[in-house]
Amino acid sequence: MIQETLKKVGLTAQESRVYLKLLTLQEARTGLLCKETNIASSNIYKILDSLRKKGLVSYRLQNNIKVFMPSPPEALNELFIKKQKRLEQERKEVTEAISKLKTQKISSPPESNYKYHEGISGIKAMWHEINETMDNSAVMKIYTGKQSSFQRLIGFFKLHHRLRKKKKVQEQMIFPKEAKKLGEKRKDKLTKIKYRQLNNQVEWGVWKDIFYIHDYPVKKAPRGFLIKDKEIAKTFEQVFDQLWEKKE
Numbered sequence: 001m002i003q004e005t006l007k008k009v010g011l012t013a014q015e016s017r018v019y020l021k022l023l024t025l026q027e028a029r030t031g032l033l034c035k036e037t038n039i040a041s042s043n044i045y046k047i048l049d050s051l052r053k054k055g056l057v058s059y060r061l062q063n064n065i066k067v068f069m070p071s072p073p074e075a076l077n078e079l080f081i082k083k084q085k086r087l088e089q090e091r092k093e094v095t096e097a098i099s100k101l102k103t104q105k106i107s108s109p110p111e112s113n114y115k116y117h118e119g120i121s122g123i124k125a126m127w128h129e130i131n132e133t134m135d136n137s138a139v140m141k142i143y144t145g146k147q148s149s150f151q152r153l154i155g156f157f158k159l160h161h162r163l164r165k166k167k168k169v170q171e172q173m174i175f176p177k178e179a180k181k182l183g184e185k186r187k188d189k190l191t192k193i194k195y196r197q198l199n200n201q202v203e204w205g206v207w208k209d210i211f212y213i214h215d216y217p218v219k220k221a222p223r224g225f226l227i228k229d230k231e232i233a234k235t236f237e238q239v240f241d242q243l244w245e246k247k248e
Contacts, residue, residue, distance in 0.1 A: 009079040010054070014039055018047050019056050022070035029067055054079060113228035119221045123214055124156055126226045130207060131160055136168040141240045142205035147179040149201045149216040154182070165190055174198075174243060194244060206237045 006016040017037045022028060025036070030044050039047065048068055051057035055075050059066045117126045134140070144150060150157070164171060171191050175183040176198040183193045204213040211233045214224030227233075 006076070009076055009083060011056075011079075012047075012050075014043065014047050015051055015054075018044070019051055019070060022057065022068060023073070027067050027069045029065060033068070113226075115226040117214070117224040117226065120152065123153065123222050123224050126212060126214070126224050127156070127160055129226060130210060130212065131163050133207065133210065134164060134167050134169045136170070138208045140164070140169055140171040140205065140207045141237060141244075142171065142173045143203065143240060143243065144173060144175055144179075144198065145200045145203045145216070146176045146198050147182070150203060152216065152222075161186065161191075172240075172244060174240075196243075204236065206233050206240060209233045211236050 002020065003013065003016045006019070007013070011019065014037075018033060018039065021033060021036050025032070028036070030041065030048070033039070033048075034041050034044050037044075048057055048059075052059070055078055056071045057068055058071065059068045061067075115126070115129075117123055161171075165188070168190065173183070173186070173191065173193045175186075175193050175195050177195045180195055183195065187193055201217065202213060202215040204211070209228055209230040211227045211229065212224060213227075214222055216222045
């Protein structure tokens, strides 16, 4: 809907109603706008003033009474450009904050570290943490689930593999047979894949002293655990190696 688009560039629901009505009427006094939009007269001037500051409304005086007129729809582009600039500035501020936070020293890191993540954003955050630790000193080992379990994150995992290859990190994956077409696209000098008949919704993997596990329940938010523990990671790496060598 048009109202949803206007909301994305910063208009409130009432501002959208007034602006759209003005586009229809082309000019109007406050009384008519109140009647046409069902907005109280006590609010209409505040809304019009906000639209004026956003460059979407102007007015002229007729017998000392303000008659309001809409700016053409092209004026919305200016709001979008301003939003882009604001988001770019916020992105720079977040990037700077991340850089500063990463330089903070940890006084005494714990032997074990357990984190629970929930939802698509949570799983992505978990993978961002894994990606941050990647280097070419070890092989990442991943036991996936059936294709439907990770379908929602295929696009995001492309970013993971792109970064992994940039860092020259090797990876071994046990992949579902049904996703062989996707698996063949993943294969390269750094990526080895073996196919199995997988029916599990849960995926897990090992990277150095990190063990992760997450699931993608149908019609529910995905959940994941990120565990930093040498003994746990070592145990599951042994399990993976046995599964890797096992013949079907």
